[in-house]
Amino acid sequence: MSTSYRKTSFPVSDVRRFLEPGPIVLVSSCYKDQRNIMTMGWYTVMEFTPSLIGCMITASNHSFELIKKSKACVINIPTYDLIDTVIGIGNTSGATIDKFEAFGLTPGKSLQVKAPLIKECYANFECKVVDTKLLNKYNFFILEVVEAHVAKTPKYPETVHYRGDGVFMVSGKNINKRKLFKKSML
Amino acid sequence: MSTSYRKTSFPVSDVRRFLEPGPIVLVSSCYKDQRNIMTMGWYTVMEFTPSLIGCMITASNHSFELIKKSKACVINIPTYDLIDTVIGIGNTSGATIDKFEAFGLTPGKSLQVKAPLIKECYANFECKVVDTKLLNKYNFFILEVVEAHVAKTPKYPETVHYRGDGVFMVSGKNINKRKLFKKSML
Numbered sequence A, B: 001m002s003t004s005y006r007k008t009s010f011p012v013s014d015v016r017r018f019l020e021p022g023p024i025v026l027v028s029s030c031y032k033d034q035r036n037i038m039t040m041g042w043y044t045v046m047e048f049t050p051s052l053i054g055c056m057i058t059a060s061n062h063s064f065e066l067i068k069k070s071k072a073c074v075i076n077i078p079t080y081d082l083i084d085t086v087i088g089i090g091n092t093s094g095a096t097i098d099k100f101e102a103f104g105l106t107p108g109k110s111l112q113v114k115a116p117l118i119k120e121c122y123a124n125f126e127c128k129v130v131d132t133k134l135l136n137k138y139n140f141f142i143l144e145v146v147e148a149h150v151a152k153t154p155k156y157p158e159t160v161h162y163r164g165d166g167v168f169m170v171s172g173k174n175i176n177k178r179k180l181f182k183k184s185m186l
Helices: A062-070 A080-091 B062-070 B080-091
Strands: A007-010 A025-031 A034-040 A043-047 A052-056 A072-077 A123-131 A140-151 A160-162 A167-176 B007-010 B025-031 B034-040 B043-047 B052-056 B072-077 B123-131 B140-151 B160-164 B167-176
Touching: A007 A123, A025 A062, A034 A062, A034 A080, A043 B052, A052 A123, A052 B043, A062 A072, A072 A140, A080 A160, B007 B123, B025 B062, B034 B062, B034 B080, B052 B123, B062 B072, B072 B140, B080 B160
Parallel strands: none
Antiparallel strands: A007 A140, A025 A034, A025 A072, A043 A052, A043 B043, A052 A140, A072 A123, A123 A140, A160 A167, A167 B167, B007 B140, B025 B034, B025 B072, B043 B052, B052 B140, B072 B123, B123 B140, B160 B167
């Protein structure tokens, strides 16, 4: 069973708290009457304000055209309890199945984009495509996070981080080293 | 004290094993008589072959010019035992100190680039700059890993993942879910 999270609005400039550690994320999208979910591990934070994320989405992926045409998507952070679902989503194609139905995930209404968010995920970041300069050569989208929803508890989610070859690393303990930082670096 | 690793050559197309999980890395570089080390958390794997990495390096960072001019750097993976050193490197500027000396790190000879590698790190990925199209707008370099050195043991390093605000996540257990994957997805 997956966890049910109560979420609240979160500052878009702070989403690095959850993305910089590098968890596998689920990307939800829709265009006209089609919707889809894909797994994604190749992305990076690019800026605080505007809140930019760069990500690789292979052109052969069913989600590629949905995101390109709708110019939007939602980045959702699944937790460890959803690991088998994450793998199942990666194993299948949205060209033949509706992944929300197939994996029992609940689409939620986004505030600023048409793409649905995934209710069972710890956090949902609504994104607009803002730069496609590297799309043809590298399948690299630049997204702006325009709205963020994050679970009230726990403070940090137990996330899964992909190593390839079927192996995942599960996030471990959190350590506060704030005292060692120069103030201007925080 | 930091660990001393015995390293061996590693396939450049497989460096995602260590980078996709998202650890903080140390980037070493040199140009003429200057060398430097910086911390980096904003990067992503972009391709297996060629082995591409995209990364953000702020133009105000001393390393920016060294990497831009030399067209090379080394991405080094520090482990948990080096966490205070990682913070110290982030707190200081290579414009005023030599970070190898200041932090007691040992520069090692790279095989394909002039930039020194950091011996105390678990892995060293020698990189050449291959695309600077997003450099002016986003400070985004695209690098190709041309040579990789990885510790023989342990199989997976205990890495540190930055959340911002002085807080790190330490990598946890590794789980093999290979049996759940469709073969073509491995």
